[in-house]
Amino acid sequence: MAATQTVQQSVDIVIVGGGHAGLCAAITAAGSKARILLLEVAPQAMRGGNSRHTRNLRAAHSSPTATMGGIYSQTEYLQDLLKVTSGNTNQSLARLMIDESESLLVWLGKQGVAFQKAISGSLNLESTNAFFLGGGKALLNALYGKAQALGVRVLYEANVVCLEVENNRFEGLVYEHKGQQIHLSAEAVILTSGGFQANKDWMKSAWGDAAENFLIRGTPYNKGLPLKEMIRHQAKLTGDAKQCHAVAIDARAPRYDGGIVSRLDCVSFGIVVNNRALRFYDEGEDYWPKRYAIWGRLVAQQPGQIAFAILDSKTEGLYIPSLYPPISANDISTLAGLLEIDPIVLNRTVSQFNNSTNNGLFQPESRDGLATHNIEPRKSNWALPLDTPPYLAFPLRPGITFTYLGLEVNSKAMAKNQSGHPFENVFAAGEIMAGNILGEGYCAGTGMTIGGVFGRIAGRQAAACL
Template sequence: MKGPKVKASEQTWDLVVIGGGNAGLCAAITAAEAGARVLILETAPKPYRGGNSRHTRNFRCMHHGPLGPLVESYTEEEYLSDLLKVTDGKTDEGLARLAIRTSEECLPWMQDHGVRFQPSLSGTLSLARTNAFFLGGGKGLVNAYYRTAQGLGVQVEYEAAVTHLELDDNRVASITYTQNGETHRLSPTSVVVAAGGFQADTDWLARAWGPAAKNFLIRGTPYNRGVVLADLLDQGIEQVGDPTQCHAVAIDGRAPKFDGGIVTRLDCVPFSIVVNNQAERFYDEGEDVWPKRYAIWGRLVAAQPDQVGYVIIDAKSLKLFMPSVFPPIKADTLEELAVKMDLPPEKLRATVAEFNAACGDISGFHPTELDGVSTTGLTPPKTNWARPITDPPFYGYSLRTGVTFTYLGLKVDENAQCSIGNRPVTNLWAAGETMAGSILGQGYLAGFGMTIGTVFGRIAGKEAAAHAN
């Protein structure tokens, strides 16, 4: 039987992990297994623990031959090619290859630490070869890791908001955090920062993006406000990434301001036309399979008037994608749909007519792979899945920019270690979204955030424990 819990501020710690999401948990578990005394400081209340990880669904994984729920194989070079395509080459290839290669050993490690995967999926996501889906989603993963961590003696403090890391030359001397109105100070041997990006601080977003950012929705936790990130950057810790780059997707415009999560994402774009509030198309909806291109649509919508877009589909496309949590707007005619969506009816009818006239032979239509069914003589074109929108009833969704996490972060090396003035900070490591900009210069690849968090969380935990020992 365990004795009474000793106050965190009255104990000595080998490692303090700041942030209780996937990356922080992987670091804590790895360090605890190496014999370290570990404390996690989690800003959120216990029911909301886990940061953005509780909204995730899957993990992108390299593998040679079938592995767990994954079929066939997904090589390092193909994985890297997919990443280079979405980032337009803006990545640190050494760190990217490290994340990709190490992902193969992570999947069995995850299973050994309580994570369960569901059988491979078919359908519009077409990810059975590349992405392993968690049984119970991200919340199932987070809860499994907390159970494992508790069994290893890791202590967790909730509603513990870190406000400052005191640097003494090139080491962290102390951590200050507040909890229940009291301020506490710790001096651990090692520190891992896994506290996410700054996306929930909409004032910071607006400084980077301009006033348009006030119209953005934040898909994940309201607790990722970048307090620790700003504190370290202000003290000269090396940074990486651009504050205007982020994982931003187009989500249902009816989603809440914060914490709507994965269910607000819309996967219907490839089978639609997307228009702005003037009922004009503005980009190729069929550019690539959705898991490789969904993350560009947040930025595309952000560039439209009022930061809003509108998806238009017809009856024959309604069952081709995973439904959103909100039902689509429905109408018997395009004009009626336009009125319901506050679009100019004549203009929407003309845009659809122009699109329909540009569609050709649709006999090769194949919803789960690039089919080359494209428009002719239309700007912008639709290069795949281009079928006329003709079959009533017609359906529509509004789109807004949903920010998942920001890419301005802490620069790390292959050991997940942070630096100041080109010197390593001897006892500071970073993992997860707070350092993901080291690899994601722009764009996003489905499931890759969890890969980065798992790989670098484990590395950070191993290095931090070795330093403490």
């Protein structure tokens, strides 16, 4: 690479990362007639980062919208956020995000994004989340079309390798494109390049060897290089390198890019054992959608970072068909053999669990309180004995959606330096700064709200500093 000649370019605003946040920033800034270049590291077919795998965004609304029933007040939204993050959020930024979430929805519609009615019975999300018709890739297609129609130049397979920041000011960057190194100077930079979950070395430095066994649910392109560059320039960080949106997913999913289909939602109807064939957490603590985000971490803490959800045939049909068929057997010992775990221990675990179940009304739709007695850990709801063959098993691994360690920003989406003052012309939106809002935990659809709201703010502010 050293031998290649460096080409010089200049634009007004450069945006690093072509997902939802970057596109919202680009479209907003394009209103100002600035020359805008959007650098996307992925090839065109795989563009858009994790947004390609998204399905909805969470938005407050004071009256029913075309696709969302009821109302979802800003107060409720904030309460939900405080609950999942255990208060580990920047409240003023969170309020700002929630305040702008309703107008974001209207704005996206104007840019050509189509929404669909929330699917009936999608567990209380019908009044809180707006679903993109066709999913995140359809949203991206609409936004790319709009941005390009407004004159935003988009370059694919452009990998930013160096950011130049001097005297608290961004001067330019270097990116690689088709074997060429290009030096680009710009008046402002908007970083929307996501987290670093696809950077195995970085993940390992936080998690140790356990990270070897993590599956990355989203794009393989989020390696966190721009974030690393900002760390080199003494940017102030928020969040912890170990914090991330981590879900328990099917262990058979591909290493990267498995997306939604790797999701299993059967867990709360059975028991979960680790590779020692022992249970380790209350499987029925709450509805799966309220608990799936903690199970990623729970599985990550087990030996070998693997676990097995074990069910019987009584509850088949209560959950979405899985991508990979369940591993099934007519008795527990055979099942243990297929899973390569100790059959004696698994038999004991299952019979202990079965003996601790109580008679009562099983109600899959609500927290039925059908709990176990005299067993540790207990199962608080849906505790049916496993007694009807064939027995089914799904292997589980931690599936990482995105990491939370990121750039601390102010209400203008400006990244801050170590002393807490903002850089003059460095803006950030999306997963790279999601840690400001999400200190821990996750609330379905919040990632896209963060990207959209702060993307628009960043676009507006970057255009204003020209």
